[in-house]
Amino acid sequence: MPTIDLDSDLTVFEYPYHVRYSEVGHRGLMTAPALINAFQDCSTFQSEALGVGMAWLRNEQRAWVLTHWQIVVDRYPSLCEEIAVGTFANSFKGFTAKRNFYIKDNAGKYIARAQSSWAFIDLSTGRPTRPTPAHIDPYGSHDPLELPAEDRRVKLPDVLEQREPIIVRRGLIDTNEHVNNCQYVQMALELLPRETAPTSIRVDYRRAAVLGDTIYPSIGEIGHRAVVALNDSAGAPFAVVELA
Structure with missing residues (x-):
């Protein structure tokens, strides 16, 4: 520290x-x-x-x-x-x-x-x-910083393209015994068709993936924003990541 x-x-x-x-x-x-x-x-x-x-x-x-x-x-x-x-x-x-x-x-x-x-x-x-x-x-508590107004939930596009599944290995796990929050953003960035340094990142964490789980990614767009759904085998999201 x-x-x-x-x-x-x-x-x-x-x-x-x-x-x-x-x-x-x-x-x-x-x-x-x-x-x-x-x-x-x-x-x-x-x-x-x-x-x-x-x-x-x-x-x-x-x-x-x-x-x-x-x-x-x-x-x-x-x-x-x-x-x-x-x-x-x-x-x-x-x-x-x-x-x-x-x-x-x-x-x-x-x-x-x-x-x-x-x-x-x-x-x-x-x-x-x-x-x-x-x-x-x-x-304690302090007044919030000013950020652009956004909906609390990340909206999913109507059309999503499936990508190769990701198996949760030990390197993705943190002290809470689930996939660390940053790893979902890394997964989403790797799925983009070209390298980008996003100026806006929003993530909804719905459910924790754990060691041995398989994550099924899919990607789509809403306007200039890429949206990546990181789902379980039934299609329920572990996390939804929006990058712009």
Whole structure:
């Protein structure tokens, strides 16, 4: 975890970051999956710094599970560029939460922003459950960042073309024993007919794929947006990814 001033206001959590070689593509720019992983790491670091991290939650048989991304990228940072990655909670309602993420350049300008939705899960049952004040009070809440208005659900095109199935191997699995959220975006990017650095990414996470599952991808378009459905054998989505 990066060095953090524990006396600062950790409810708005930000840390300096240099774009690593392992995070860039052949053009020398941070990739979309690397950007998502930076966001994911940032929220993990914040939770650990606040004392409500992964080990504490696991001891209580609880976990926060991502259910939706809306990401807007104005510019992908370049190799070795100094940036700041940040996050803060917006709201908690029932068993759900909303959280913003951002990346700023070294002049303090936003170059990427994201809104995310989460569900609080009882790991012993696999069902949503209401968090207690101990789970949510440390985060506080702050006004959301401004992002373009979008529907909560990603709409599927009328016509989808099937692609080759993907078997879930061990390398796709995270600490919650299911496919990590970023992996679905990576799968979707690999299905595009040409390389792209999307400036808009939206993902609906419907159900977690686990080790040994087979994912059946299909792809279509709505206007200038590519939509990838990542389904089970019955056609029910694990995730739906929209890239533009």
